[in-house]
Amino acid sequence: MSDAPALSETSASRPSRRRRAAPRLALLAGTGTALLALALLGPEVFDRFTINVLTRSMIYAMLAITVDLLWGFAGVLTFGQAAFFGVGAYATAMILTHVGSSPALLALALVAAVLIPAAMGWLVGWMSFYHGSTAFYATVISLLVPIVVTQLIYAGGATTGSSSGLVGYWGMDLSLDGYFRLAGVCLAAMTVAALVFVKSDAGRVLTAIRDNELRCAYLGLSPQRIKIRLTAALGAAAGFAGWLYANASGVVAPEISSFVFGTELVVWTALGGRATVLGPVLGALGIDWLSASLSGEMPFLWQLVIGALFVAMIIVLPNGLAALVTRGFGRRGGDPAMGAAPPLVEAPPAAEPGAAPLSDLSAPLLAVRDLSKSYGAHKVLQGIDLEIRPGELVSLVGPNGAGKTTLMRCLTDGDARSGGEAEIAGRSIDGLTPDRIVALGVGRKFQVASVFESLTVAECLRMARVSIDRPSPWASAETLALPAAAIEILRLTGLDRMLGAPVSLLSHGQKQSLELAMVVCLEPRLILLDEPTAGLTKTERATIGAVLRKLTAELGCAAILVEHDLDFVRDISSRIVVLHQGRLVLDGTVEAVVNSDTVREIYSGGGHA
Numbered sequence: 001m002s003d004a005p006a007l008s009e010t011s012a013s014r015p016s017r018r019r020r021a022a023p024r025l026a027l028l029a030g031t032g033t034a035l036l037a038l039a040l041l042g043p044e045v046f047d048r049f050t051i052n053v054l055t056r057s058m059i060y061a062m063l064a065i066t067v068d069l070l071w072g073f074a075g076v077l078t079f080g081q082a083a084f085f086g087v088g089a090y091a092t093a094m095i096l097t098h099v100g101s102s103p104a105l106l107a108l109a110l111v112a113a114v115l116i117p118a119a120m121g122w123l124v125g126w127m128s129f130y131h132g133s134t135a136f137y138a139t140v141i142s143l144l145v146p147i148v149v150t151q152l153i154y155a156g157g158a159t160t161g162s163s164s165g166l167v168g169y170w171g172m173d174l175s176l177d178g179y180f181r182l183a184g185v186c187l188a189a190m191t192v193a194a195l196v197f198v199k200s201d202a203g204r205v206l207t208a209i210r211d212n213e214l215r216c217a218y219l220g221l222s223p224q225r226i227k228i229r230l231t232a233a234l235g236a237a238a239g240f241a242g243w244l245y246a247n248a249s250g251v252v253a254p255e256i257s258s259f260v261f262g263t264e265l266v267v268w269t270a271l272g273g274r275a276t277v278l279g280p281v282l283g284a285l286g287i288d289w290l291s292a293s294l295s296g297e298m299p300f301l302w303q304l305v306i307g308a309l310f311v312a313m314i315i316v317l318p319n320g321l322a323a324l325v326t327r328g329f330g331r332r333g334g335d336p337a338m339g340a341a342p343p344l345v346e347a348p349p350a351a352e353p354g355a356a357p358l359s360d361l362s363a364p365l366l367a368v369r370d371l372s373k374s375y376g377a378h379k380v381l382q383g384i385d386l387e388i389r390p391g392e393l394v395s396l397v398g399p400n401g402a403g404k405t406t407l408m409r410c411l412t413d414g415d416a417r418s419g420g421e422a423e424i425a426g427r428s429i430d431g432l433t434p435d436r437i438v439a440l441g442v443g444r445k446f447q448v449a450s451v452f453e454s455l456t457v458a459e460c461l462r463m464a465r466v467s468i469d470r471p472s473p474w475a476s477a478e479t480l481a482l483p484a485a486a487i488e489i490l491r492l493t494g495l496d497r498m499l500g501a502p503v504s505l506l507s508h509g510q511k512q513s514l515e516l517a518m519v520v521c522l523e524p525r526l527i528l529l530d531e532p533t534a535g536l537t538k539t540e541r542a543t544i545g546a547v548l549r550k551l552t553a554e555l556g557c558a559a560i561l562v563e564h565d566l567d568f569v570r571d572i573s574s575r576i577v578v579l580h581q582g583r584l585v586l587d588g589t590v591e592a593v594v595n596s597d598t599v600r601e602i603y604s605g606g607g608h609a
């Protein structure tokens with residue numbers, strides 16, 4: 001793919017890419033070096049009390065990074081990471097207490113401390129993110145899991161040590177300084193790995209999910225599956241931190257798996273700086289160390305002081321401590337259109353999507369029979385029969401509330417309709433989730449532009465290709481490889497000169513065009529467009545019309561266009577279908593429908609069923 005010829009490259013893109021890569025590398029190198037220096041030189045500088053406290057704080061900081069990846073980057077507010085940490089620590093302490101201590105048993109404890117929380121994380125993820133669950137439900141589960149784990153520890157008797165915990169077992173043969181250095185090196189490694197991951201293309205997927213889960217699903221991704229895997233992986237990382245903690249502290253107690261500790265982790269992450277990686281590290285190190293120091297010096301006042309400090313920090317540094325450190329790194333330039341972006345290149349055509357290949361081009365790409373949809377007793381769609389073939393541009397018109405958007409939903413979510421059949425390229429969509437229907441070759445553009453507000457134009461387009469080009473978990477692709485049709489949309493709308501611009505700065509029309517380009521990036525065979533020209537200028541409308549005509553007439557896609565602008569519909573459609581009060585009342589050529597008395601009656605307010 002990288003051999004493909006460069007089709008477009010703004011004069012600013014290459015130099016600015018270098019400009020932006022430098023601060024990123026500086027941030028990585030600076031963070032890694034600072035943490036390694038702390039790990040290696042700390043024992044020479046600090047007293048024993050500080051070394052003791054900071055060893056624990058650094059382990060907590062590793063745990064806080066897992067909270068940040070889930071909450072800051074993927075948008076899943078979690079109080080449950082303490083449970084995975086506790087399970088890892090207890091698995092270690094129980095093996096070392098009840099089985100014995102040897103290098104082999106320490107290794108066994110490490111395996112158990114990672115695998116058990118990973119399996120638990122997968123189960124918790126599955127319960128939290130099953131199809132149809134809500135963010136609130138996931139957060140409630142994350143509160144319940146630490147409560148259940150803590151209760152199991154209390155009920156465990158001599159096996160878990162109940163409320164007294166476990167103490168007196170032999171961990172690794174390391175001195176206090178040795179544990180400090182080990183914790184510091186592990187924290188440095190985890191921080192750098194997390195920073196590399198969140199800046200990679202795979203890491204951007206988490207931000208995309210946080211921004212707009214529905215759009216992710218309609219780009220062929222499964223946010224549920226991704227979040228389940230993330231929960232399992234971060235459960236394993238928290239378990240590893242638990243293993244280190246059990247070794248370093250020589251004691252485990254039920255409090256380390258409690259939701260109170262889970263909540264503290266969230267507070268540290270928020271005060272340090274959510275979605276920054278550095279934030280949770282600074283938050284955990286700073287607040288845990290400060291709490292430990294103040295609690296010794298002011299046993300009755302320290303919580304009041306810490307509370308006042310929290311309030312002051314929220315007012316003075318709403319973006320967290322990390323904002324102080326990262327202020328000089330990676331700031332975007334003043335002109336959004338001149339932001340860094342990889343050069344555009346043409347991508348080779350993707351492999352045939354999952355649906356049966358269309359050997360006969362006259363065979364329907366979409367076949368709908370007797371489709372119906374009701375909300376309770378309210379029948380929104382009834383007896384819809386529709387067939388669409390490759391190359392057709394079918395406009396779906398009808399007054400407000402006729403059921404047009406509902407029909408689009410029923411064609412892109414296999415669970416949405418109440419009755420009837422719908423097939424894409426001969427394959428029933430029964431029970432298929434939107435991402436699986438996208439894999440059959442369907443692209444959907446929503447009525448209100450559905451893009452990713454926290455990303456740049458180029459990053460949005462890259463997300464649109466993730467289901468086709470597997471993203472790297474440690475790097476950002478050097479080029480932006482898109483289908484020729486998507487590149488043409490970008491050129492016609494001028495977005496090719498704004499690839500580095502943050503989406504939040506785009507106009508309404510630019511967002512509509514960007515979403516259309518993202519849908520076209522999927523190389524769909526059937527495109528569903530819900531009012532793509534709403535709010536656009538005449539020129540922008542003409543551009544979208546030209547693109548749609550090319551996609552259907554020249555490239556053989558089929559398209560269903562929901563549109564209120566009848567002049568636009570007349571100009572570009574090959575067929576018009578009229579929906580009225582949930583029924584398909586007309587299906588014919590442009591001339592036949594436009595001149596029909598039924599349409600005049602419907603649009604003049606008559607035509608009630």
Ligand SMILES: Nc1ncnc2c1ncn2[C@@H]1O[C@H](COP(=O)(O)OP(=O)(O)OP(=O)(O)O)[C@@H](O)[C@H]1O
Nearest residue numbers: 375378380398399400401402403404405406407447
């Ligand atoms: N989630 C829902 N629950 C209950 N009723 C709904 C729901 N979604 C849509 N409806 C109803 O279904 C009917 C059709 O709505 P729909 O949005 O599909 O119409 P439309 O033709 O797309 O209208 P518009 O042109 O205004 O977008 C409306 O009466 C609407 O109130």
